[in-house]
Amino acid sequence: MKTVIADEQLTFLSDLREYLDGLDPELVAAARAENIEDPMQPRTHCQAFLRQLGEDGWLGISWPKEFGGQGRTDIEHWLFAEELYNRRLPNGLLTFNVVGPTIMLHGNPDQRREYISRIMDGEIIFAISYSEPDAGSDLASLRTRAVADGDGYLLSGQKIWSTGASIATHLWVAARTGPPEARHRGLSLFIVPADSPGITITPIITQGGERTTSIFFDDVRVPATQRVGAENDGWKTITAALNFERMFYHNEPRWELRQLAEWADGAGLLDGSTAESYELQTVMGEHAVDVEVCRLMALRGAAMLAAGQVPYAEASTNKIWWGELRQNICSTGLDLIGAEGTVVDTDGAPASGHLVHGLMSSPVWRFGGGTNEIQLDIIANRGWGMPR
Amino acid sequence: MDLRLSDDEQAIASAFTDLFARESSRDRVRAAQSAGFDPALWSALVDIGLFDLAIPGPDGGGAFVDIVLVAEAAGRHLACAPIAETIVARRLLQRLGHDDVPAGAPMAFSPLPAQQGRLPMVPGGSVADLVLGLDGDTLVLVAGKSSGVEDFGFLAAADRSLDGGDRVVLAAGPPAAQAHAVAAAEWRLVTAAGCAGLALEALDVAGRYARDRHQFGVPIGSFQAVQERLATVAMAADGAQLLVREAAWCCDAGLPWEAAATVAYAYAAQTAIESVEAALHVHGGYGYTLDYDPQLFLRRAHGLRLAGGDPEAVWTQVGADRVNG
Numbered sequence A: 001m002k003t004v005i006a007d008e009q010l011t012f013l014s015d016l017r018e019y020l021d022g023l024d025p026e027l028v029a030a031a032r033a034e035n036i037e038d039p040m041q042p043r044t045h046c047q048a049f050l051r052q053l054g055e056d057g058w059l060g061i062s063w064p065k066e067f068g069g070q071g072r073t074d075i076e077h078w079l080f081a082e083e084l085y086n087r088r089l090p091n092g093l094l095t096f097n098v099v100g101p102t103i104m105l106h107g108n109p110d111q112r113r114e115y116i117s118r119i120m121d122g123e124i125i126f127a128i129s130y131s132e133p134d135a136g137s138d139l140a141s142l143r144t145r146a147v148a149d150g151d152g153y154l155l156s157g158q159k160i161w162s163t164g165a166s167i168a169t170h171l172w173v174a175a176r177t178g179p180p181e182a183r184h185r186g187l188s189l190f191i192v193p194a195d196s197p198g199i200t201i202t203p204i205i206t207q208g209g210e211r212t213t214s215i216f217f218d219d220v221r222v223p224a225t226q227r228v229g230a231e232n233d234g235w236k237t238i239t240a241a242l243n244f245e246r247m248f249y250h251n252e253p254r255w256e257l258r259q260l261a262e263w264a265d266g267a268g269l270l271d272g273s274t275a276e277s278y279e280l281q282t283v284m285g286e287h288a289v290d291v292e293v294c295r296l297m298a299l300r301g302a303a304m305l306a307a308g309q310v311p312y313a314e315a316s317t318n319k320i321w322w323g324e325l326r327q328n329i330c331s332t333g334l335d336l337i338g339a340e341g342t343v344v345d346t347d348g349a350p351a352s353g354h355l356v357h358g359l360m361s362s363p364v365w366r367f368g369g370g371t372n373e374i375q376l377d378i379i380a381n382r383g384w385g386m387p388r
Numbered sequence B: 001m002d003l004r005l006s007d008d009e010q011a012i013a014s015a016f017t018d019l020f021a022r023e024s025s026r027d028r029v030r031a032a033q034s035a036g037f038d039p040a041l042w043s044a045l046v047d048i049g050l051f052d053l054a055i056p057g058p059d060g061g062g063a064f065v066d067i068v069l070v071a072e073a074a075g076r077h078l079a080c081a082p083i084a085e086t087i088v089a090r091r092l093l094q095r096l097g098h099d100d101v102p103a104g105a106p107m108a109f110s111p112l113p114a115q116q117g118r119l120p121m122v123p124g125g126s127v128a129d130l131v132l133g134l135d136g137d138t139l140v141l142v143a144g145k146s147s148g149v150e151d152f153g154f155l156a157a158a159d160r161s162l163d164g165g166d167r168v169v170l171a172a173g174p175p176a177a178q179a180h181a182v183a184a185a186e187w188r189l190v191t192a193a194g195c196a197g198l199a200l201e202a203l204d205v206a207g208r209y210a211r212d213r214h215q216f217g218v219p220i221g222s223f224q225a226v227q228e229r230l231a232t233v234a235m236a237a238d239g240a241q242l243l244v245r246e247a248a249w250c251c252d253a254g255l256p257w258e259a260a261a262t263v264a265y266a267y268a269a270q271t272a273i274e275s276v277e278a279a280l281h282v283h284g285g286y287g288y289t290l291d292y293d294p295q296l297f298l299r300r301a302h303g304l305r306l307a308g309g310d311p312e313a314v315w316t317q318v319g320a321d322r323v324n325g
């Protein structure tokens, strides 16, 4: 078996760590707190943090140097994302990990030049707008329409769950350009500035505390140059982006397991020989193995990307494993902490309330990025050749 | 045991189901959530005679099957009231000859012994003046108040101290431990009934949603993946309800029932969480928002499970009862 992480990449990692360790501690602490509270909305501090990284040349690890990137492989990009996850710091979320790579893959040269460099400058942030009130798992039934009009389109319809749209500068919108019966063959993908006339964004609050949004498009003008890929050929772009998204989840479970370990250490359970400490150590051991598998699944995905392939069933596997694991860690963690972990006010709560917060947010990972049932279909159909 | 309910039991179940439907609607629950207590619901329960029904008196009352039927209905409607705690504490006081507690006062009770004189996160603790608990080898009734904290299970939980304030020693030594053990078993059984009701309600809600919501041109309830997920937990919820009712029936029939109460609690509490997780998942993204109800069920289910102590320890108790029984 080939070594996935070569010496050169280990050097990259230690340089990165040294760089991150040297950053202004106040900036880091503020970005971390904001990121923990709601990772899907990079606000003031997270944006400042990412701009700092950009200025120092630490963004766009795997993007070509001509766009201001570091021109390295996807393995380094994976190491970068993992290191930031491990510190619970923002790593560029959907903009850097999903939309950017998809523009590199399916955007035209003008779009690549324009958007990649603006992403690198921290000037633009994307939110993803595929889902609609009646088109969730059945995304190909979406009804938001882009009707040809002059040198562009008029966009109308409603999106839901467009997470981060309240702070985004641009929306990554799937819309129907063909007839409804064409299903996924009648869709196109558009980049739409979030402040375009005719767009209304309203918040939705979730049980995990994250905000997401509904978006209403009322005859929004979109120039044809904003279409990514050919008309009615958007599905290719959407699925590529979805696979990037399912691949980009990886290291939070490790961070959550560490919160549990720190709580257990404080409670004297890590070296005790009581029934409770044995139970805790067993649970920690089992979860640690699952965390390692999670890491390897993400690394395998990075290796595929580095080899020029887009992971498909592998991305679905990664997403299910990661989401279920987060839920398991937080759920067993709360059981171990007990009733004292149910205090809503997190000041002074065991493990700073992180596990309870994780428990309340973890159900979303069973349907965010496509539900696990749909992922299992993909694994069975694409991965194992089962008939549809 | 006859698993069918008698006409009288049916009448009790439907009277309380109606009461909770009216006095513990989802809107009312949402309004009562941060306090974990709905005073108007509580008055309605006192007025309808819940405590005459639940506590043995000269004119009857105290049948455990009746109690679990009420508790199932309360669980279904996410009642914001310390029903299990008050029933259990009042029954215990009565067994010990203390029936001078003000009628209709909500009470707090914990099935767990105090730690250094303190009961952490005791359900009902933020609304009850009176808390009943085991402090070392004494069983005490303590009057006082706690400012309370918001608990995510909205059980009006609060830390209560047992060693200060206005304290009456009800029993000491082995009789205290014994009396507390019986009360703790009763609490587990009433709470198990609440969990079973909660699980069944969550599945009803999920079933309705699965019939209404369409994707791929058909109701999502027609997908086997959805059906199997719901059917698997429906079996468990069914089992939880049977365990609860059997334990209650044993109690009324004068048969050993305490171990069965612990089994019912361990299983029903776990089933409640599994059912709610399934229900939430069937709702897709909608189930994750504050506007929909699964989040209420999820938080309550976790709260009810943790109120009984470390869930693993409860299972250990189930095993120990088997080995020693």
Ligand SMILES: Cc1cc2nc3c(=O)[nH]c(=O)nc-3n(C[C@H](O)[C@H](O)[C@H](O)COP(=O)(O)OP(=O)(O)OC[C@H]3O[C@@H](n4cnc5c(N)ncnc54)[C@H](O)[C@@H]3O)c2cc1C
Residues within 6 Å of the ligand: A127, A128, A129, A130, A131, A133, A135, A136, A137, A138, A160, A161, A162, A163, A164, A206, A210, A212, A364, A367, A368, A369, A370, A371, A372, A373, A374, B213, B215, B216, B220, B223, B224, B225, B226, B281, B282, B283, B284, B285, B286, B288
């Ligand atoms: C917090 C949050 C953030 C999100 N962020 C975004 C975002 O940024 N951009 C975006 O576009 N979307 C986003 N989503 C939407 C998410 O991708 C959808 O919720 C998801 O695809 C499921 O769609 P749905 O919620 O309509 O559920 P439904 O499709 O209605 O599914 C309901 C249930 O039916 C099951 N089901 C449906 N079809 C089948 C089938 N064929 N076989 C078996 N089971 C099936 C599902 O698994 C699920 O359990 C987000 C959602 C949430 C809650």
